[in-house]
Amino acid sequence: MKIIIISRPDFFPGEGNAINRLFQDGMVNLHLRKPECSREDLCELIKSIDPDYHSRLSLHQHHDLAAEFGIKGLHFPEKQREATGEEIWRDLVAKGYRLSTSIHDLAELERLSDAFSYTFFGPVFDSISKAGYKGVLDEDFVLAKNRNAPKVIALGGINASNIQKIQGMNFDGAALLGAVWQENQSLKSIESIKSIDPIDSFNLGTGGLSPRQLIGAELRQQFPAAIETSPEQFIAKGQSPKKSIAGGFSRRITRDGRLQFVSNENGEISHVQSILLALEAGCKWIQLRVKGRPEDEVLELAEKAKFLCDSFDAKLIINDFPHVAKSVNAYGLHLGLDDMPLREARKIVGEEMILGGTANTLQHVIQRIEEGADYVGLGPYRFTTTKQNLSPILGLEGYQRILHELSLRKCYIPIIAIGGIRQEDIAGLKAAGLYGVAMSSALINSENTKKTIQNIQQILC
Numbered sequence: 001m002k003i004i005i006i007s008r009p010d011f012f013p014g015e016g017n018a019i020n021r022l023f024q025d026g027m028v029n030l031h032l033r034k035p036e037c038s039r040e041d042l043c044e045l046i047k048s049i050d051p052d053y054h055s056r057l058s059l060h061q062h063h064d065l066a067a068e069f070g071i072k073g074l075h076f077p078e079k080q081r082e083a084t085g086e087e088i089w090r091d092l093v094a095k096g097y098r099l100s101t102s103i104h105d106l107a108e109l110e111r112l113s114d115a116f117s118y119t120f121f122g123p124v125f126d127s128i129s130k131a132g133y134k135g136v137l138d139e140d141f142v143l144a145k146n147r148n149a150p151k152v153i154a155l156g157g158i159n160a161s162n163i164q165k166i167q168g169m170n171f172d173g174a175a176l177l178g179a180v181w182q183e184n185q186s187l188k189s190i191e192s193i194k195s196i197d198p199i200d201s202f203n204l205g206t207g208g209l210s211p212r213q214l215i216g217a218e219l220r221q222q223f224p225a226a227i228e229t230s231p232e233q234f235i236a237k238g239q240s241p242k243k244s245i246a247g248g249f250s251r252r253i254t255r256d257g258r259l260q261f262v263s264n265e266n267g268e269i270s271h272v273q274s275i276l277l278a279l280e281a282g283c284k285w286i287q288l289r290v291k292g293r294p295e296d297e298v299l300e301l302a303e304k305a306k307f308l309c310d311s312f313d314a315k316l317i318i319n320d321f322p323h324v325a326k327s328v329n330a331y332g333l334h335l336g337l338d339d340m341p342l343r344e345a346r347k348i349v350g351e352e353m354i355l356g357g358t359a360n361t362l363q364h365v366i367q368r369i370e371e372g373a374d375y376v377g378l379g380p381y382r383f384t385t386t387k388q389n390l391s392p393i394l395g396l397e398g399y400q401r402i403l404h405e406l407s408l409r410k411c412y413i414p415i416i417a418i419g420g421i422r423q424e425d426i427a428g429l430k431a432a433g434l435y436g437v438a439m440s441s442a443l444i445n446s447e448n449t450k451k452t453i454q455n456i457q458q459i460l461c
């Protein structure tokens, strides 16, 4: 269940602090909705919000401020949606913006462009903050929607006593306004706000705990700047570069992909919690790796992971499940040697999605290049309990040997080392010519995940 908070429509003293407080306590997204506000007043408010949270804001007015402040969410109220169109929305999505809109008639859902990640719909219940604003839903209402339609976030009169009904009505989330802000322009108590959704709190499945509480539980040498540069530099054996719709280079292993976090769960932490931990700590490539669960459960987790990654301006890679990757419009898909062949998966996910393939030997890397992988996950570096049925350990010498053999054959592809990797291994792996690393347990179990990720990124980037 997504929880989105909407600002009060007026400005008030201390509003920036109140918003910072909500983010510190785990709020994922806040919509700044200030009808009729001046650009200057909105600018002042944004400046008072910690820049770390800017990418998680959505603007209802003055969209031009988004680029200036690194804001990633743009909301199109109904009139603005009607005054713009598909071309503009697609262009914004291609630039990395997360679009949302509002509808007041559910029939519009079928016509709504899938450029929008989600739409507000309401008022579902009698409004808390707007007198006379009556709910439109019957008690036994159940939302029917096609799978490709944007997510529907219920809005209007939602509080602790009725939020369960929203879930029962098949909405994808709830937007809160009157339940968060007092009439006297201050914030209600954090406890009362969190009690609205005691299961998820703000954190989409994090058990109400804030990220801090959760803790406890060469390509440069190998392949100069395959990253963000010309297609010519990205040609690996048997591969041709592809153009995207926008005319740029289509599939990108960007510099921030040198560190990929691999999600995990244990008695103390869930997949979504582990992802939030990595995102909060600054990791920009996240792999959702769920084992032993049916595909529909993986899809549900993937939707949450995608929402979180979008909110933190991070890229989501789905492990093992091509249809899930396609369905949530993930940035990438990772497949092992025993999973679906990459060429078959490419037909499912389309030309734009990054495809990663596992390798354990030199021959596997060459096979992956020939199959058209965009990067290779090569491992294991050392023994790990995160993955069962590990292949033989490579160690640093194994990587050095494989990279040497690849360069003799003039075979180039970004190689990500994986398996039991710790912070102290990174410098050696980088010096050996690895493009990057994928890590799970060492990040989840770190005493200070943020510091560890910063140190790793400093060495790798």
Ligand SMILES: Cc1ncc(COP(=O)(O)OP(=O)(O)O)c(N)n1
Pocket (backbone or CB within 6 Å): 260, 287, 289, 319, 320, 334, 335, 336, 337, 338, 339, 356, 357, 358, 359, 376, 377, 378, 379, 387, 416, 418, 438
């Ligand atoms: C980056 C990266 N490299 C390798 C793997 C392993 O994938 P696979 O061999 O399919 O094993 P599972 O992860 O599915 O158990 C990976 N996930 N990511």
Ligand SMILES: Cc1nc(C(=O)O)sc1CCOP(=O)(O)O
Pocket (backbone or CB within 6 Å): 262, 289, 358, 377, 378, 379, 380, 381, 383, 384, 385, 386, 387, 390, 391, 418, 419, 420, 421, 438, 439, 440, 441, 442
């Ligand atoms: C998912 C995975 N694949 C591996 C491979 O060798 O192919 S090792 C591995 C586990 C990575 O997690 P950790 O950093 O906790 O060891």
Ligand SMILES: [Mg+2]
Pocket (backbone or CB within 6 Å): 319, 320, 334, 335, 336, 339
């Ligand atoms: Mg696999």
